[in-house]
Amino acid sequence: MTMRRPLIAGNWKMHKTAEETERFIKELLPKLENVEDIDVLIIPPYTSLDRAGRLLQGKSLQLGAQDVHYETEGAFTGAISTHMLKACGCSYVLVGHSERRELFGDDDTIVARKLNVALDSDLKAILCVGETLSEHDLVEEKITRQLTQDLTGIDAMTLTKITIAYEPIWAIGTGKTATPEVAQETISMIRRWIASHYDEAAAQGMRILYGGSVKPANAKSLLAQPDIDGALVGGAALVAESFAQIVDAARLQ
Ligand code: PGA
Numbered sequence: 001m002t003m004r005r006p007l008i009a010g011n012w013k014m015h016k017t018a019e020e021t022e023r024f025i026k027e028l029l030p031k032l033e034n035v036e037d038i039d040v041l042i043i044p045p046y047t048s049l050d051r052a053g054r055l056l057q058g059k060s061l062q063l064g065a066q067d068v069h070y071e072t073e074g075a076f077t078g079a080i081s082t083h084m085l086k087a088c089g090c091s092y093v094l095v096g097h098s099e100r101r102e103l104f105g106d107d108d109t110i111v112a113r114k115l116n117v118a119l120d121s122d123l124k125a126i127l128c129v130g131e132t133l134s135e136h137d138l139v140e141e142k143i144t145r146q147l148t149q150d151l152t153g154i155d156a157m158t159l160t161k162i163t164i165a166y167e168p169i170w171a172i173g174t175g176k177t178a179t180p181e182v183a184q185e186t187i188s189m190i191r192r193w194i195a196s197h198y199d200e201a202a203a204q205g206m207r208i209l210y211g212g213s214v215k216p217a218n219a220k221s222l223l224a225q226p227d228i229d230g231a232l233v234g235g236a237a238l239v240a241e242s243f244a245q246i247v248d249a250a251r252l253q
Helices: 018-031 046-056 082-087 098-103 108-120 136-150 180-197 200-205 216-223 240-251
Strands: 007-011 039-043 062-065 092-095 124-129 162-166 207-211 230-233
Touching: 007 207, 007 240, 018 039, 018 046, 018 240, 039 092, 046 062, 082 108, 092 108, 108 124, 108 136, 124 136, 136 180, 162 180, 180 200, 180 207, 180 216, 216 230, 216 240, 230 240
Parallel strands: 007 039, 007 230, 039 062, 062 092, 092 124, 124 162, 162 207, 207 230
Antiparallel strands: none
């Protein structure tokens, strides 16, 4: 029996206006009424955060942002700060999502800076790591490199504010999910890395999610794996009903 509290997070990417966000939240909230012992999080685009934050005041459904800038204020056209996210009611932020890394040039130095600014501002961070299809044979090297560089300067105490999401890039939005066994194997490797770079207590306390084509139909078998503590969901998180079904799959573990 794990002591780690599961997290089901819905990363909406570039989907939904503020109006559509409101409709989604009003549909989802009643479906979560009896959910206990699980953290549930939605991660809408920036333009929906303020409206979502107002609707979620006093609710257990939590709010996160998809990215953040690594400086706290200043001449950074187009960027959003941790302070702005917190003012909208965000408690979480994604850092190093593969789409940020691959499409927007967030390298490990930038990811480490974003992680640091998020944690300094008392946001919880979800650090995403994962390999492309061509790197799949070298998955351990790739992820080890990402963890080593991204977690530079993070001490064991601060580490408790981080959730790691293992997202094989070849499984994101492709309908190709990693098998539960493959996901488990990589995630347990990540846990071992935490044990050897911090300690066993840090490793046992570290919440690690799987992400990549998680759907109601495969969620249960993924979440049943001993080291998988939740899911980072893209496509299936855009529909309240299917997102709620994935939350239910976590409850039944
Ligand atoms: P997907 O996206 O569930 O649509 O594959 C997951 C993610 O990118 O976080």
